[in-house]
Amino acid sequence: MAKINVNVDGVGHEEEVEPRLLLVHFLRDRLGKVGTPVGCDTGNCGACTISMNGKSVKSCSVLAVQADGAHLVTVEGLASNGDRHPLQKAFHEEHGLQCGYCTPGMLMAALDLLKENPDPAEEDIRAGLEGNLCRCTGYVNIVRAVQRAAREMAGERP
């Protein structure tokens, strides 16, 4: 057992964990942060993507102990003061989700993408989200949603 300190969506946690415990299972099973789902066991689907110290990571590919001292933001912490993040609004407006299982990971990956490139072209978005699989939408509306969010975040009319 190892003791870790993590801040998740603004709340501090001090917990004893087994060294092998995956961060995503720590979030889901120990902290009840079930907004972040698991879609695979090989780091390929991106459903579990969260932000760790400002960078997007696949939380199934990180051990809980590696998150000691980290600031984590999950989809549950994306809205601020009750206002949904432009990405969340855009996914709704553009019908960028169907079953919604990939959505938390898509949102968190897109957040990182827009931080790196605030005005991405369609190809940039497609390449940037390559590590996040969606089986429902065919990605057309996900791409549109990211473009829409980018416009809103740049202060333009979405």
Place this chain on the structure above:
Amino acid sequence: MTVTPTPAEVRQSEVGRARRRKEDARLVTGQTRWTDNIQAPGLLHIAFLRSPMAHARITRVDVSAAREMPGVVAAFSGADFGAEQGSLPCAWPVTEDIVIPDHPPMATETVRYVGEAVACVVATDRYRAADALEAIEIDYEPLPPVLDLEKALDADSPLVHDAGNRAYTWTLSNGDVEAAFRDAPVVISRTFRQQRLIPAAMEPRAVVVTPLGDEYTVHTSTQIPHILRFLLASVTGVPEHRLRVIAPDVGGGFGSKLQCTAEEVLCLLAAKRLGRPVKWTESRSEGNLTVHHGRDQLQRVQIAAEADGRLRGMKIDLLADMGAYLMLVTPGIPLLGAFMYNGVYKMAAYDFRCTGVFTTKMPTDAYRGAGRPEATFAIERLMDELAAEIGVDPVEVRRRNWITHGEFPYDTVAGLTYDSGDYEAATEKALQLFGYDKLRAEQKDRRDRGDTVQLGIGISTYTEMCGLAPSRVLGQLGNASGGWEQADVRVLPTGKVEVATGATPHGQGHVTAWSQIAADALGVPFEDVSVVYGDTAVVPRGWDTYGSRSLAIGGVAVHLACEKVKEKARRVAAHLMEIDPGDLEYAEGAFRVRGAPAEQGRSIQELAAAVFNAHDMPEGIEPRLDSSATFDPANFSFPHGTHLCAVEVDTETGFTKIRSYVAVDDVGTVVNPLIVDGQVHGGIAQGIGQALYEEAVHDAEGNLLTTTLADYLVPSAADLPAFVTGRTETPATSNPLGVKGVGEAGTIASTPAVVNGIVDALRHLGVRDVQMPCTPERVWRAIGGAS
């Protein structure tokens, strides 16, 4: 479009509006109800030990050491469950003499595919359960695997089951096929391989069974909570009325969660034995192995035509890989295609034959389109080959053969009656959106230049039978299911409306679409309608969601239930207003005297309040402003459309890039264009996945090699272009809303469009076919082989 409607907007028709989905708000903030989210006091986790062999006799299982491992509460072998585990059901015995082998949820004597459950451990957390699997001792005596569809039918093939490797042969014939082929000026014969696919819904399956006395609540990631309830009852003997099945949020299904799975049965049995809640969540690799697979057919197909390309007849000889057992509707899947090989075309003779074959692989069953993508692929590939053979444009050969707008309703050679359609209009629109002539000119230019990157244009003019289905027809086909759907509509005392639907969604957007239908029918605001579903205690009846049936059956039931509510409200209004019911009309959510101003009427909200307190009710009306309705259509519905795909094929590397894709679909009346487009987009992506990327691959021993998403290539955003969609709207005549269904259309149409495009790009190099998935290697070899 504004999100919050003004009062003026409420009165415009809801059906047809691009309403943003009600489902989204919580899903984008992580407020979800996935089965794996469930935690409960005393919750135990189950892990399954799975066969590493495709075919073997189990000579010894000993779970005793596992029982001693830390955190382990119990461990079971198949023998421990004994007769209690029953046999997993097959509800579609397609012929009288079909072989339906016993299918124990946990193998006891013989394993017949890699991944079959052979033992399980129940422990206090998921890691401990997985650890303890390693302590189980099990010995196998290998038996020869049966992996090849054709060889499986050889007399000297090893047997999967004692009764033989042939499950059934089913035939359908009409007209004089021999005459159609005799002396035919043109005969095209091809063999197509529909490779085995893995549905790969993004949410892995999960099950939580919670006992309470002799009552069990089963949360499961399923498309079919209602069907599953009686299946679990019949398999396990737990009485139906002691079972409650809940499908909470379900992260995609595509047919793969239309099943009664071994794990659902075994979790129920374990919870029953232990008297504690039990949870199972599969890993992706476990899922790739053991969620039923799709497709896997060998198609020998032939068409006979006149010299000008007019079709005379068609012959289809299928081998369909059932896998090791017959699951819920395994044998019926090819039959859903049996009526569709003629596609949108006229011909006089038709002969279909399908043999279901057992192999030592995971069983196949429904996967998006289920039988119809295979049929559509075959006929649409053949039409392109026919066009090339007689030297006309592939659009023209289709024009010469399709059912024209004026010929509906049309009785097809396969025995269906297509009620409506307008293939000319859809095709015309698609050609324009696509810029067909310009792309043909570019293609010619690239050919003339000998460009290393060749352009190909693929076309697919498809139709499908969906809206499964008329109960009577299902019965005639030997399917044990009914095909009706049910809805309850309740106007609550405050005038808000609650719709309970038997069609259980798993991502489609039923809550939004049903709200639109009910808002229109009752004249109430969209926001005032809520929809409940997916829990047998809340919605006791239903046939659930698959086969593009929800809207065309379940949505229509909502409409009909609203009409019944209005009839009841009319009698109450007439009574209160002391007027004859026939003198009232319903408009803008209120009954009023014909022609009178709305203010003088009684609104549905007022009537709901009046019914609730029941102070002054007409004779014979119970104090509930609610109603239920079922709908069972007289016919299937027949969406159709034209898909065009432009591909660029690099002749040096074999790499295919989809340059543009246009889909014009006719799904009848559109309730929500946003949702329809979304369904089409997702369907096209899955069809492209089959054409270019996806295949379940086994080695010579029968091990699945594509167990991860690194090996099984679900397309990513980087693999796909933006799809252009358009529509024509020819209402269905088989239901009062004129809707047809859209869940499967994209998948059915797109696979042949892509492959036709690839062959078209390379035809001048001598290429006549490329086997799916058309990987760079296969394309490159096809070019090399042809020249």
